[in-house]
Amino acid sequence: MKTILLQDDGRYAIWRIRSDEKQKLFRLLFRRYPEREWGAFFRFGFRRTSWGFLITQVDILPPVAGDLDRQSPIVEFRPAYIQRALSSLDAHPLGIGVVHSHPEGGGVSPSMTDDDMDSYFSEEFERFSDGRPYASFILAKNESGELSFSGRVFDKGLWFELKTMLTVGDSLVREDSVRNFYQSPPSGEDIPNGGALERVTQLLGQKAPKQLRKAIVGVVGASGTGTPALNVLARANMGEVVLVDPGRVKDSNHQRNLAMKDSDLSVEPKPYKAALARRMIHEINPRIIVRSFAGDVLDDIVLDELVRCDLILGCSDANYARAALGDIAVQYLVPVIDLAVQMRAEDSVLNEQLSEIAYFTPGSPCPWCCNRVTATAIRYETSTETEREFMARAAADAERSGVDGAQYWGGTPPPELTVGYLTMMLGAMGAGYAQNLILGAAKIPHRRFQFDVGIRSFGMVEDNRRPNLECACQKFIGWSDQAKADRSVSKPQNWAKPLELH
Ligand SMILES: [Zn+2]
Ligand SMILES: [Zn+2]
Incomplete structure (x- = not known):
């Protein structure tokens, strides 16, 4: 028998799962409840991060007749099932893990049999998959149906302890593993006393401030829509915010960037947007942990932090950032509330004051499915000046020979002319939806919708595309x-x- 020693250097594992997949899993695990356990192999994607290990569940490999020993009250994986799991490793680059239930009220500490099983599987799967990780999770319910769980992830000779399960769907759930729960019992200490959150508890109940306190929200883009969103999140006393913006402020940002003060106008070089947003959050609420990056959603160290978040607010008007967030929602199971504003005027009269909110979750239409991004725009945004000149020449040559040049070059896009009142309204709305999803207090009414505040009934349009x-x-x-x-x-x-700002 082997003893399994968990990492004690602060690194840990997170398990992200879709709500429909979780339902399927629970039906299977608790089918012999309350007396007997049941289990299954599952497939997962993974990322080795600066804080430890991310597991994103893809699906279960459900047991068929004869795969598990029905007579035994505990889970015993028979050779045919193990063989099927092992041979599936050739078909995909994913990891394989085991999840099993313990009987009602039996706790979720691994038994000696579990230790033996995990030692055996971790070595076996590592060998057959050329070094892929292995995960093992244990779930149980008590008499009142409350869930508890524990888990560990094996990678390159180390065992990481599972700390958190994040469920992703129309509603969001963050749950602590037993160990994490006892190590850091939810306390009221870092919740401001006095009246700061009185209205929140009056409206949404006593539990709301603690739930918000445990939440982590990512904000990509810290200007027109990003800063009002961050302002709302700071006042809600969120636990942690991860914010990223590559740019420095310009004078013209002052009329819509809530973090920018008059004194920032005369500073040279201009400060990073992420630095000003960080300053604003701490002026409102010094209790919030802020990870702020003058960097990009495409940076690996930024992605490491974003995949820990309950959800991400997309506050960038760049096509490439929107496309990247769409990928993160799908591949890393991190939901994204994407915000966009568009304004137009003719002869100084407004004919468009449009806002758009889209909720990108795994399985829902992505920015590409919604025609929300174009390859030409992304090519433009991610090119150097030299490349842009080259593409412009190629387009001109094509036009001269009678071919459509737009495939090479769509022209320099006009700047987005948005003004502060609309971006502030939308940013605040986005943060409100984020907060409500975290609390389970309300859902986003449509997967994607637009409205124009200058039109009767706001000209609301929803996009129901599959x-x-x-x-x-x-x-x-x-x-x-x-x-x-x-x-x-x-x-x-x-x-x-990327540069992390402190
Ligand atoms: Zn067990
Ligand atoms: Zn798509």
Whole structure:
């Protein structure tokens, strides 16, 4: 018998799962309840991160007749089932793990048999998969139906302890494993006393401030829509915010960037948007942990932090960022609330004051399925000046020989002319939806919708399109890093290195 020693250097594992997949799993695990356990192999995508290990569940390999010993009250995987799991390793780059239940009220500590099983499987799967990780999770319910779980992930000779399960769907759930629960029992200490959150508890109940306190929200883009969103999140006393924006402020940002002060206008070089947003959050609420990056959604260290989040707010108007967020939603199972604003005027009269909110979750139509991004725009955004000149010449040559030049060059896109009142409204709305999803207090009413505040009844339009079944977003759900080759966009070599701001 082997003893399994968990890493004690602070690194841990997170398990992300879709809500429909979780339901399927629970039906299977608890079918012999309350007395007997049951279990299954499952496939997962994974990412080795700076904080430990991410597991994104793809699906279960359900047991068929004879795979598990029905007579035994505990789970015993028979050779045929193990063989099927092992041979499936050739068909995909994913990891294989085991999940099993313990009888009602039996706790979720691994038994000696579990230790033997995990030692055996971790070595066996590592050998047959050329070094892929192995995961093992234990779930149980008590008499009142409350769930508890524990887990461990084996990678390159180390065992990481499972700390958190994040369920992703129309509603979001963050749950602590037993160990994490006892190590850091939810306390009220870092919740401001006095009246700061009185209205929240009056409206949404006593539990709400603690739930918000445990949440982590990512915000990509820290200007017009990003800063009002962050302002709302800071006042809600969120636990942690991960924010990223590659740019420095310009004077013209002042009328819509809530983090920018008059004194910032005279500073040279101009401060990073991410630095100002961080300052604003801490001025409102110093209790919030802020990880802020003058960097890009395409940076690996930024992605490491974003995959820990309950959800991400997309506050960038760049096509490449929207496409990247679509990939993150699908491949890493991190839902994204994407915000966009568009305004137009003719002869100084507004004819468009449009806002758009889209909720990208694994399985739902991605930005490509919704025609929300174009390859031409992404090519433009991610090119150097020299490449842009080259593409413009190629387009001109094509036009001269009677071919459509737009495939090479769509022209320089006009700047988005948005003003502060609309971006602030939408940013605040997006943060509100984020908060409500985390609390389970409300859902987003449509997968994707637009409205124009200048039109009667706001001219609300919803997009009910089904996903395009041919699109990559339907094929690599939960594949994490193992779908790297199928990402829409990767970071250009010449872009600046990310910088974490403190
Ligand atoms: Zn067990
Ligand atoms: Zn798609």
